[in-house]
Amino acid sequence: MNHQPVEATTAQSFLPKVSVVIPIYNGEADLPDLLSCLLLQTYPKDQVEYLLVDNNSSDRTLPILQTTAENSPITIRLLSENKIQSSYAARNTGIKAATGEIIAFTDADCRPQPQWLNKLIRPFINSAVVIVAGEIVALPGKSLLEQFADKQETLSQKHTLAHKFCPYGQTANLAIRRQVFTKSGLFRPYLTTGGDADICWRILKANLGKLEFAADAIVQHRHRLTIKELASQWRRYGRSNRYLHELHHIELTREMKTKEYGYILLRWLLKEVPRESIKNIIGKAGFVDFLNTPLGLFTGRERSIGQREAKLPENAHIIEWL
Template sequence: MREETATSPVRRRPRSAAVIPVRGHAALLEGALAALAAQTVPVDEVVVVDDSPTPELVLDAPVRVVHSAGAGPYAARNLGVAATDAEVVLFLDARSRPRPDWVQRTLERFADEGVGIVGSDTLVRGGNSLAERASEVQQFSRLDKYVAKPFFLPYLPTCNLAVRRTDFDAVDGFSTVRSGGDADLCWRLQVATGHRLDVVPDVLMEWVPRDEARQLLEQNYRYGKSHHGLRRDWSDRGLDVVPPLPAWRLLVRTGKAVVRFGAALPRGGRAQAERFVALAGACFDWGYWSAHRRAAGERTADPAR
């Protein structure tokens, strides 16, 4: 009697593309492209979206370059996706430094047809400047902030995010906002398709922080504004619009943060970086307060809103 042998079908790896929007960071982009070139499993295509008002990016690397004429980071990503026929799109930015197995381990998760979004843990690198050291302390892109303890549905940042192309097209891609489009996309994908967000629990991505203190404070202020925008836009689907702290309390909190930062010694130590993170947190709260106040003004001007 002949013995039957069972063979498992070979699963085809989905065609993939990495999409990177960039504006004025050509030197940083080189590091991201070098990290992509060192992957154990390469992406099938790399699409760089030059979001400068006028085209200025010249690349020798074998990548496709499209131009979005200053449309903004999320509109740029939409154009990047439109330029490829990939089945899975991996998003990163010029500051992203994927570790060698990032593409391989990310694509493996899409073997489960119930998965529509995939990401992994991201480690923000440190450095010598105050902003770099504070960013290393803050670790704004770690999974526990997005998946383990989300303030609504789980989501992933676009510095380390992969989506199934059919799902992306089903919700017409990113909303063209300045900040917060990553959360909005992940939420709409989960609601519209019923597909899950899955994560590789290891650090597969590193991220190069801003090196100017002012830029880090502005980033946190912008995140505060977008946080309010997300709450407002999703309020009809169960997300509460939490009132901000009153201005006088924010002034007191900010003043205390400034005093504590000024007293932090030694200069260049971890204590100083931690105190600067507290100051950045105050900027986040001011951004939220500003967006809330603006929304209240719009409702007063237009009672039908």
């Protein structure tokens, strides 16, 4: 007769109450797939509540959520945050209403896989762990921009977990022990980007506990489909960098000069295009490989613009408390 190791048995029996907080703004199109993913979670239904926080949506988000909450086999609690237009303010509303020992976060345009919560919660069996980041992978996409972002692994937590100032996890796939908020405070409600780094850094820099990465706790997320959406995404990354520079004194990203862009494009034309052409002929490269360099320059430029033009709002210094 085979016996499981004690550690494995203990991990499987570790099932604390979890509150999943999801801010939603004009999420009508995303709700059917999101709700399907929540229904498929394998975490015990009586140990999890889903707090869906409407952030002043102007579409049919609110009536859809009301109908869903009334007729769902899982515990869905509908909340509203109409005073401050910010996903972080909406998350704070969820945290304050939560009854779980662990608070997990994802977004309306994310697709948590069935084992997501089981895998994300498991590292908390170690009482020293106060933050767990799961992995973010792309939903299948066929467009050129989706292929480019997929090749760059733009959404992966490995980039933020390797941040040279201090690691952090993105709120698309993150869990935090509720108790730690009493010492760190909640999200900055008036911040519009960078709040995930800010909350993680405040917790870690205050030595309130450890961060763990749960690579098998997977949430899928859609890449941007248009150049306009891609530009907006990378300008937001730039704004985030500026805000975190003001709040935590991290280094700003160095801006490239015009002649540097010219040199890289020339090298691309003379070296990379011929090389990738040969690879394409023998079937070892696709069209996206040709455009890797110019698209990388484009996203870098947009991030620089976002960083240069951003100005941290005065009230972004405010921290809410439980």
